[in-house]
């Protein structure tokens with residue numbers, strides 16, 4: 001889909017390689033703009049509503065920073081389930097039909113898979129899916145790819161190792177949907193059996209002839225990975241605390257893991273991390289997760305410009 005045709009951003013399946021490359025070029029310009037510390041009026045007069053029914057640090061604040069840096073303004077509710085009229089029983093549909101008359105774009109995080117798609121059916125302004133339960137988180141995957149491109153100089157030909165919860169990780173789901181656009185990529189998945197990737201994503205890789213392998217032992221993936229994508233066990237998606245505790249702490253990357261990895265590999269994590277990467281890893285140049293979070297600002301500036309200008 002071309003950038004002109006994009007109305008809502010619901011799933012990474014709406015994007016193709018050409019659109020991603022345009023987005024990355026625009027993100028590079030946004031990085032320069034940000035680093036120049038000069039005020040911009042690119043989106044002056046535009047209002048972004050950030051409606052978050054689930055907690056967030058990076059997504060909400062980077063979107064808010066992005067619109068402010070482009071000269072626009074923000075209205076937001078950071079705990080919509082408690083502090084919006086959802087607490088009085090208002091439906092998502094009604095909330096969207098109200099908010100779209102106050103804003104030029106709505107960034108929505110919701111605990112239910114499919115919520116962003118439903119919201120897009122009721123909105124006269126673009127909806128950006130900022131995470132819909134265990135469904136997708138498309139803008140995260142775009143900034144992840146942008147990070148791989150910046151850090152490794154390419155995406156074609158890389159071997160990606162996904163470590164951790166691939167069952168509930170919406171960011172892994174969105175990212176895997178984008179890999180068919182790249183040539184000669186390989187995938188390794190390492191998780192407990194209970195947290196394996198859902199079948200449709202295996203089917204997608206088969207359809208696009210992306211070689212993949214499934215592992216339980218992290219030592220099998222460390223020496224081969226160009227990009228190690230670490231994912232926390234998504235506590236909030238488990239049916240009970242007891243079920244979560246059985247999976248908590250299954251894998252941990254530490255100084256001894258670094259010794260088994262390629263010298264030019266990178267380690268990414270969409271964050272928050274909750275123990276799956278030891279703090280001693282942070283000072284290693286291969287630890288790319290804080291740079292990755294910073295890239296979120298540039299990608300979201302580029303996306304807002306793409307949708308609103």
Ligand code: CP
Nearest residue numbers: 056057058059270271
């Ligand atoms: N990566 C990510 O979505 O982080 P937040 O939950 O803090 O937004």
